[in-house]
Amino acid sequence: MGRGINMTKEELLSKVEELSANREITHDELFVAYEKGQTNTPKTHDTVLTKKLTISEILYYLGGAIVFIGIAVLVFQNWDTLSSITKVLITLGSAIASYIIGAMLARNIKTDPVAHSFLLISALTAPVGLFVTFHVSGVELGSQVIQTLIPGILLITYLVSFFALRKSLLLLFCIIFGTWFYFSLTSLLLDNQASLSTKFLEYRSLIAGLSYILLGYSFSLGSRRPLSGFLYAFGVLAFLGSIFALGGWSPSQNIFWELIFPFIVFGVIYLSIYLKSKSFLVFGTIYLMAYVLKITAEYFSGSLGWPIALMLAGFGLIGIGYLSFYINSKYFKATLVSA
Amino acid sequence: MVNQQKVALLIALAAPTLLVVLVLGSIFIPQLFVSSKVGFLYFTGDDYSCSGQYVVENKKVAKGVDPFGDNTSSSYCKKADIYLHDSDKNESVKLSFEQAGQYVLDSNLKSKDGFEVVRGSSSGGFPFGGYSDNYKNYYFKGKGLSKKLNVNYYDSGYRVDYFNFLGWVEE
Numbered sequence: 001m002g003r004g005i006n007m008t009k010e011e012l013l014s015k016v017e018e019l020s021a022n023r024e025i026t027h028d029e030l031f032v033a034y035e036k037g038q039t040n041t042p043k044t045h046d047t048v049l050t051k052k053l054t055i056s057e058i059l060y061y062l063g064g065a066i067v068f069i070g071i072a073v074l075v076f077q078n079w080d081t082l083s084s085i086t087k088v089l090i091t092l093g094s095a096i097a098s099y100i101i102g103a104m105l106a107r108n109i110k111t112d113p114v115a116h117s118f119l120l121i122s123a124l125t126a127p128v129g130l131f132v133t134f135h136v137s138g139v140e141l142g143s144q145v146i147q148t149l150i151p152g153i154l155l156i157t158y159l160v161s162f163f164a165l166r167k168s169l170l171l172l173f174c175i176i177f178g179t180w181f182y183f184s185l186t187s188l189l190l191d192n193q194a195s196l197s198t199k200f201l202e203y204r205s206l207i208a209g210l211s212y213i214l215l216g217y218s219f220s221l222g223s224r225r226p227l228s229g230f231l232y233a234f235g236v237l238a239f240l241g242s243i244f245a246l247g248g249w250s251p252s253q254n255i256f257w258e259l260i261f262p263f264i265v266f267g268v269i270y271l272s273i274y275l276k277s278k279s280f281l282v283f284g285t286i287y288l289m290a291y292v293l294k295i296t297a298e299y300f301s302g303s304l305g306w307p308i309a310l311m312l313a314g315f316g317l318i319g320i321g322y323l324s325f326y327i328n329s330k331y332f333k334a335t336l337v338s339a
Numbered sequence: 340m341v342n343q344q345k346v347a348l349l350i351a352l353a354a355p356t357l358l359v360v361l362v363l364g365s366i367f368i369p370q371l372f373v374s375s376k377v378g379f380l381y382f383t384g385d386d387y388s389c390s391g392q393y394v395v396e397n398k399k400v401a402k403g404v405d406p407f408g409d410n411t412s413s414s415y416c417k418k419a420d421i422y423l424h425d426s427d428k429n430e431s432v433k434l435s436f437e438q439a440g441q442y443v444l445d446s447n448l449k450s451k452d453g454f455e456v457v458r459g460s461s462s463g464g465f466p467f468g469g470y471s472d473n474y475k476n477y478y479f480k481g482k483g484l485s486k487k488l489n490v491n492y493y494d495s496g497y498r499v500d501y502f503n504f505l506g507w508v509e510e
Contacts, residue, residue, distance in 0.1 A: 182355050189362050191476075191487065207354050214351035218344040 057113045064117035068124040075132065084136035092129030098122035099161075106165050116169050123173040126154055144188045151181035168224050175215065175231070179208055202242045209238030217275065233279035236268060240287045250298040261291055269323070273331045281332070285324040292316040369483040375426040377450045380439055380505040381490070384419035387501065392419035393436075395446040395506050400439045422490075423508070426454070426479060429489050444506030454481035456488065456504050477502055 007015070019025040071094055075087060082090070102118030105111040130150045135141055154177040162170040186204055212235025216228040247258040265288045272280030296313040380400065382393050391403040400421065421439045422431040449455045459476045477488045490502060 182359070186359060186362055189359070189366060204358065207358050211351040211354050214347040214354075218348035218351060221344060 060113050060117035061120060064120040067121050071125055072128060087132050087136060091125060091132045095122045095126040095129040103165060106167065119167065119169055144191050148184040148188045151177050151184055155181045168227055171224060172227055182208065202245045205238045206242035209235045209242060213239060232277045236280050236283045240265065240268065240283060244287060265291065273327065278332060281324060281327060285320055288320050289317050375452055375454050377452055378423055378425050378508045379456065380421060380423055380442060380444060380508065382419050382421045382503050382505060384416050384501045386415040389416035389419040389501060390503050392416060393421060393505060395444050398443050400505060431490060443509045445509050446506040450507040454479060
């Protein structure tokens with residue numbers, strides 16, 4: 001709960017009752033403490049992503065996204081008629097203005113939801129603004145250096161912003177820009193290499209997926225819990241997808257990854273229970289089904305014949321589907337009922 | 340945040356960082372220990388049809404198709420220059436045909452000390468393994484080393500396509 005207090009809300013209320021019964025605390029003291037908590041602007045208040053969104057908050061976000069679309073369409077439709085300064089002002093200028101407005105509104109808990117929509121506009125428009133700015137400066141946008149510099153600037157900006165404002169939305173964009181920077185930086189480093197193997201893309205995705213899963217776990221019990229769902233979903237998608245791709249296809253398959261894949265998938269399905277993540281269950285099931293189809297097509301269609309191979313694959317899919325349904329009904333729906 | 344989550348956060352941030360460090364190491368560490376003293380000759384033209392301008396005959400550079408001849412396909416080739424590339428310094432020096440003729444060449448694609456000049460891969464780019472910028476460059480590759488060549492091109496179109504390797508300079 002608070003710093004240094006290791007009590008549940010029920011325990012705290014029970015303690016207050018006890019203090020009140022012993023006349024060790026007055027009504028006024030309780031009231032002053034409560035009001036003080038309400039009026040102080042806590043350093044880590046983050047009202048939007050930590051609770052279920054209301055209709056008005058959904059509309060704030062939608063409005064922010066529509067503003068971004070409007071800016072992008074305005075610039076691209078009038079690209080030839082707008083002057084360079086105007087292009088930069090509309091894009092980068094909008095991003096900076098939205099950011100400043102969002103940062104100022106974020107200081108007050110009552111305008112926090114509106115602040116989020118402005119921060120969203122800023123985060124969506126900033127990459128466009130930087131691309132436009134570099135373009136009008138005459139810099140070649142296709143250069144790998146620029147492709148790395150832009151996400152690098154965005155990552156640093158939003159990282160500093162997160163530590164200043166402590167918003168989960170900013171942390172989310174830190175992760176997105178950080179991922180973009182990671183892929184661009186590794187591509188830039190390999191620009192000096194003779195071959196950028198497709199396998200390297202898969203290994204990078206594997207590491208990124210693993211990082212997402214671990215980040216999701218590290219946020220799962222704290223105030224950043226709402227980010228865990230997004231991180232788990234994209235993390236397990238990238239993680240399993242990379243390993244699936246690394247397995248390759250006969251005759252140039254990689255036996256190690258092909259053999260280890262089912263163990264990893266069953267591990268992911270098991271973890272869905274431990275982490276209470278439906279994304280793990282859903283994607284684990286889908287990838288297991290894909291694996292059954294792949295192995296059947298690769299190794300059994302030639303020997304057993306295509307129709308028998310299809311029958312085996314079909315029974316396999318039925319079994320996997322039932323396993324997924326069983327886990328979902330026993331561990332996920334049971335959790336909802338008990339909650 | 341409990342200890343398990345702190346460890347998870349640490350690994351989540353360390354894993355991609357470690358990958359970047361490993362990539363850096365695989366690129367720069369070989370350069371500290373491996374180098375080649377063998378140079379090579381190449382020529383670049385201003386068109387595809389320049390590819391036949393110079394050939395290696397009897398280990399020497401010889402002229403190929405006359406660029407201003409009657410052959411229609413070669414008439415697009417207006418210029419083709421020969422260069423000597425210093426593998427160690429990664430620099431090219433322009434040579435006249437007569438100067439190039441003084442060098443004894445090994446026209447094998449791989450040099451005697453195990454290096455070769457290759458074009459970058461066309462696939463494996465980000466995202467989704469598509470077109471890679473590496474395809475726009477030639478690389479000096481061998482013994483774990485791989486570095487982009489500073490090759491002289493004419494500033495036109497598909498300039499990397501106008502690169503033509505002649506041979507390794509024999510000492």
